[in-house]
Amino acid sequence: MRPTKLTRWRNVWLAGFAAVAMAVIAIRLVLIQVSQAASLDQYEASFQLKRIVLPAARGEIIDRNGEVLAMDVPRYQVVAAPRYVTNPRLAARELARVLPFSRARLYSVLNDHSWYALLASSVSPATASAVNQLNLPGITTVPVTGRIYPDGTLASQVLGMVGVNDQGLAGIEYADNRILSGTPGYWTVRIDGYGQPLPQWQQAYTAPKAGDTVQLTIDANIEAVAQKWLKWGIQRAHASNGTVIIMNVHTGAILALANWPNFNPNHYQNATPLEMTDYAVEDPFPPGSIFKPVTAAAALALGLYTPNSLFYTRGYKIVDGVRINDWQPQGWGWITLTRGLEVSSDQVFMDVALKLGVSSLYHFVKLFGFDHPSNVGLPGDSNGLWIPANAVNAVDLATMGFGQGFAATAMQVIAADNAIANNGVMVQPHIVKAILNANGQVIHRTPVVVESRPISAAVAHEVQHMMVLEATQGTGVPAQVPGYIIAGKTGTAQKIVNGRTSNSQFVASYLGYGPMPHPRFIMLVAINHPVGSLFYGDQVSAPVWEKIATFLFHYWQIKPYATPDNGSAPGPVP
Template sequence: MKTRRSVQWRALWTLIFTAVFMLVLIIRLVIIQIADASSLKAYARNIHVHKIILPAPRGKIIDRNGTILAMDVPTYQIVAAPKYVSHPAQEAAVLAKYLPFSQSLLKKVLSNNSWYALLDRSVPQSLATKIEQLNLTGISVIPTSGQEYPNGTLASQVIGMVGANGQGLAGIEYEDNKILSGKPGYWIVRTDASGNPLPQWQEAYKAPQPGDTVQLTIDANIEAVAQKWLKWGVKRAHALNGTVIILNPHTGSVIALANWPNFNPNNYYSATPLEMTDYAVQDPVPPGSIFKPVTASAGLGLGLFTPNSMFDTRGYKIVDGVRINDWNPVGWGWITLTRGLEVSSDQVFMDVALKVGVDGMYHYIKEFGLDHPSNVGLPGDSSGIWIPKNQVNAVDLATIGFGQGMAVTPMQMITADSAIPNHGIMMQPHILKAILSPTGQVIKTVKPQVESRPDTPKVAKEIEHMMVLEATQGTGVPAQVPGYVIGGKTGTAQKIVDGKTSSNLFVSSYMGFGPVPHPRFIMLVMINRPIGKLFYGDQVSAPVWQHIASYLFKYWKIKPYAGPDNGSKPFVKP
C-alpha cells in the first residue's frame, strides 16, 4: 500500500515539475518573441549583414608638365597563417624564390605558430598569380591597392611614400595626405554562413571618392639631371651627402630639389635614415660664404658702405682678443667691398658685420627669412639655429658676418639669396603648383607671393654685379658656362661638431643665378663632408653647378650671348 502511495506522490511531483518547467518555457518564449524581438533581430542581422569598407583610390602626384610621379595601382599582399603551415622549411624555400627575403627569415616567421603574418605588403599581379598557383598551405594572396612610383628614386625625398595603412609617411605623401587620400566608401551586404558576400542581398552602397591630384612645381626632366650630377659630385668628393635646389627667383617656385643618396619609395622599408632625409629642409648647416650677400645687403642697405668702400685685409682679425683667421692667411691688402665679395674675404665681412651691429644684422636676418622655416610645403621644415640676439658677443657677430656661428637649411639660404636677382624682392618658396580633381579639373592654383623686400633695387643691382665678378674672375670661375653671364658665390663652411667648429669637416657650396641680366633661375649646390684634397666650394660644388646650368640653358633653348669679357665689365649704376 505504501509503495503504491509513494509512486502516486512521485508521479504528482513529476507532473508539477513538468508543468512549472513548461510554464517557465512558455514565459521565456513569449519574452523572446515579444520583448526581445527587436534586439535579437538586430543581433541576427549583425551576424549575417556586414559593412565592408571600400578604400578610396589615392590621388596622383605629378610634376609641372603632368608627368606622373606617384599613382594608385592594384596590388596584392602576401599573408600567412603560420598556425596552419605544416612544413615551414619547405614553404620558406619556395617563397624565398619569389619574395625579397631570405629562406631563414621566412622559415622563422612561418614557424611561430601565430594566426597572422604579413609577408609582403605589396606585390604586382603577375607575382601574386604565381604565388597563388603554388597552393601553399596557410599562404593567402589578398587583393588591395597601393601607391606606385614609376620613376623609382626620382625626387624620392620630395615625394615620400605611403605605409601599409594607406597613410603618407614622408614628403608630399605625408604633407598633403588629406588631399591625396580621398574618402572611403562602404558596401552593406548579407553574407552566407562562411562570411562570403551575397551581392543579390545588397542593402546599401556608397562609392569611394578618389583623392585629388597634387601637381608640383618641379620639372621631372631637370630633376633627373640635377640628381645625376649631384650623385657625380658627391662621389667625386667622397662626400657623405648633398643637395641641389633650383628656384625661379621671380615666383619662388621650386624647379628641382634633389638629394643624394636617395631611396626607392617602392621599397622604402630597406632605406636608411641617410637616404630618407630631405637635407634641403631638414638639416641646418653653417652656410659659409654664400651668406655674405646678406651681410653685404645690411652694410649697403643701411648706408654704412658702398661697393667701393676700402678694407685693409691681412689674413686675420683680432676681435675682443680673439684671433679669427681668414681663409687666405696673408690677405689681399687694401681691397674694395666688391673685390672682397669677389675673392670671398672673410675679414671684409667681419668688418661689415661689426659695423652693422647686432640689431642691424638680426634685422636683415629676419628680413631675409632666415629666422623661421621656409614654409616651402615639405614636412620637417627647420627654422635653423641662431644665437639669441641678447647673447651675441663681438666674436659671434664677426663670425656670423661670413656665415659661421649659426646654421640654416639650404632652402632658407637659397630663398634669401634669391632676392638679389629679383630686384631685392624675396618670394615665398613653394613646391605645390596646383590641386586637380580626379578628372583633371583645377581646384586650386598656388599663386606667387612676396614674402619680403629686404633690398632696394639699387642695392640688389650692386650685389648682383659683385656676384657676376665673383663668377667671372673670382672664386666662382669653375662654375662659368661659356657663352653665358652668371652671378654666384662660393661657400666653404666648417661644420659644428659637439658644439665646436671642426677643422676638417666642411660643407662645400655654390650659389649662382643666370643668365644675367635676366636670370631665369637661381641654383644652390651643397655637398656635405667632402673627404680628401677637394673640399673648397669652387672645387667641389661649382663643377656640379656648371654641368646642371649648361643643361638648363639648352633645355630652355637660351642661345649663347656673352662676349669675350663674359660679363666682367665694370659696374655701371642703373
C-alpha cells in the same frame, strides 16, 4: 448555375481544413514564442551589422609637365580560410611556387583551422592569376591597390612614401596626405556569428572617392640631371651627402630638389636615415660665404658703405682679444667691398658686420626670411639655429658677417639670396604647382607669394654686379659656363661638431644665378663633409653647378651673350 450538393460539401471541407491549419500554425507560433524565446533571441544576436571600409584610390603625384612620379596600381591580397583548406600540406607546397614564402611558413598558417588568414598583402596581377589557377579550396585573392614610383630614386626625399595602411609617411605623401588619400567608401552588411558577410543582407553602399592629384613644380628631366651631377660631385670629393636646389628666380617655384644619397621609395624599408633625410630643408648648416651677399646688401641698404669702400686686410682680425683668421693668411692689403666679395675676404665682412651691429644685422636677417622656416611645402622644414640677439657678443657678430656662428637650411639660404637676384623682391619658395581633380581639372593653383622687399632694386643691382665679378674673375670662375654671364658666390663653411667649430669638417657650396642681366634661375649646390684635398666651394661645388647650368641653358634654349640679343632677352619663364 446553382452549385451542386457535392460542391457545397467540398467548400465546407476546405474551409474547415483551412481553419484547422490556421489554428495549428497559431498554436505553434505561441509555443515557439513562449518556449523558445531565449534561443531565438540568442540566434538573432548572432547576426550583426558590420561596416566594411572600402579604401579610396590614392591620387597621383606628377611633375610640372605631367610625368607621373607616384601612382596607384592594381594589386591583390592573397587570403585563406584555413578551416576550408582540405590539404594544408599540398596547398603550402603549391603556393610556395608562386609566393615569396617558404613551404613551412605557409603550412603553419594554413594548418591552424582558423576562419581567416592573410597570406600576402600586395602581389601583382600576374601573381594573383597564378594563385587562382591553382584552384585550391579555401584560397582566394582580393583586389586592392598598391603605390609605385615609376622613376625609382628620382626625387625620393621630395616624394616620400606610403605605409601599409595607405598613409603617407614622408615627403609630399605625408605633407599632402589629406589631398592624396581621398575619401573611403563603406559597405554595411549583416554578418553571422562567425563574422562572415551575408550578401542578401546588404544594408548600404557608399562608393569611395579617389584622391586628388598633386602636381609639383619640379621638372623630372632637370631633377634627373641634378641628381646625376650631385652624385658625381659627392663621390669626387669623397663627401658624405649633399643637395642641389634649382628655383625660378621670379616665382619661387622649385624646379629641382636633389639629394644624395637617396633611396627607392618602392623599397623604402631598406633605406637608411641618411638616405631618407631631405638635406635641403631638414638639416641646417653654417652657410659660410654664400651669406656674404646678404651682409653686403644690408650695409649698402643702410648707406654704411658703397661698393668702392676700402678695407685693409692682413689675413686676420682681433676681436675682443680673440684672433679670427681669414681663409687667406696673408690677406690682400687694401681692397674694396666689391673686391672683398670677389675674393671672399672674411676680414672685410667681419668689419662690415661689426659696423652694422647686432640690431641692424638681425633686422635684415628677419627681412631675408631667416627667422622662420622656408614654408616650401615639405615636412621637416627647419627654422635654423640663431643665437638670441641679446646674447650675441662681438666675436659672434664678426663671424656671423661671413656666415659662421649660426645655421640655416639650404632652402632658407637660396630664398634669401634670390631676393638679390630678383631685384630686391623676396618670394616664398614652393614645390606644389597645383591640385587637380580626378578629371584632370585644376582646382587649386599655388600663387606667387611676395614675402618682403628687404632691399631696393638699386641695392640689388649693386650686389648683382659684385656677384658677377665674383663669378667671372673671383673665386667662382670654376662655375662659369662659356658664352653666358652668371652671378655667384662660393662658400666653404666650418661645421659645428660637438658644440665647437671644426677645422677639418666643412660644407662646400656654390650659389649662382643667370644668365645676367635677366636671370632665369638660381641654383645652390651644397656638399657636406668633403674629405681629402678638395674641400673649398670652388673646388667641390662650383664644377657641379657648371655642369647642371650648362644643361639648363641648352634645355631652355637660352642664347649665349655672343648672339645679337646678348643673351639678355627674358624669354618664357619655366
